[in-house]
Structure formats: C-alpha cells, structure tokens
Amino acid sequence: MSTxxxxxxxxxxxxxSLYITIALADVKDESIVLEDETLKFRGKSENKEYEVDIVFFKSVDANGSTYKVLPRSVQMHVMKKDKDEDEFWPRLLKDKTLEKNQVKIDWDRYVDEDEEDGAGGFDTSALDGGMDMGSMMGGMGGMGGMGGMDMEALMKQMGDMGGGGGGMDGMDGMDGPDSDDEDDDDLPDLEG
Incomplete structure (x- = not known):
C-alpha cells in the first residue's frame, strides 16, 4: 500500500481573493474539488501520491474561482465570499495547528494589508486558459496585460539605475567579441 x-x-x-499554490512539479491524475468551505486536492508527482484536504478560515466563492495545473505547480485564484468585508484573513485555515504544519506564506505575492491599494490585484496571467471552478471569472475581464504591475514605480526604479556614476560605467573587462571600445578614442573630451 502506498503512502x-x-x-x-x-x-x-x-x-x-486568495492565491493558493500547491507546490508540486509535473502533477498527474489530479482531482481538485473546491467548495465554499473546503479544498480537496489529490494527485501524483514524481510517482508519489499527494493530497490536500483543508477547511478555509472563512467561506470562499467556489464558482468565481479558477485554477490551472502548470509544469511546476498547481495555481489557484480563489475569490472570497464576503467581498464587502474588505479585510485580510489572519490565516488560510480554520484550524491554527494545521496551518503551522501545512501552509507557508507565498512571499512572492505577499503584500501588507495597508499596502494593498498600491499593489493592485494578483497577476493571474499564468491562469489564462485555466479551469473555472464555476462560471467564467465574472468581472475579471479587465485584468489582462500587465496585471498588478505598477509601471510608474518600475520606471522610477529604472531611472534610478542610470546616471550619476551608477549605470553601466565600471563594466570594463566585460566587453564581448563585438565590442567597439576602440572607437572611444575618436570622441572629444567632455567640457565640465
């Protein structure tokens, strides 16, 4: 008997909403059942059988949620039932003791509750073409493209990288075979 x-x-x-990742690679023979109170997963990875059987801290909207089996994980975008509450859950599971042993925070997608406004929603582009848990993700149509990316902050970061002695200066010795450093001798000196 296999364990x-x-x-x-x-x-x-x-x-x-919640973004849940079941961190298993090359999942096969998966069975995923999301209900308003629970999530049940069963599947194989590297010839071993795995399962998840959890009870959520609060109710979720199973019909408005979606998932996709990807090469390195199973990703789920689960909508909270009480969208009007506008509050963060203190944990994912109803049972605190199971939470400590089974669940980790996804630091790549984490934001503090008071920083949420600037962070936007989850980037769900990896779930495009995924399996809906009910109806087709109503109200999510406008989230294509850049998802929750803050372009203004990204441009500022890129601007901070250039100029003022930073940037690409000091990269001597990293020239490739097509380098045109010999042309630098023809340039006039800058007046200061």
Missing part, C-alpha cells in the same frame, strides 16, 4: 503525502501549500491574499 499519501501532504502536498505543500503556499498562499497570499488581497481583500477580495
């Missing part, structure tokens, strides 16, 4: 292992879970949240 069934508990699959590792990572999660992050926004006030209206």
């Amino acid at each position: 069934i292992n508990t699959a590792p879970i990572k999660w992050a949240q926004r006030s209206d």
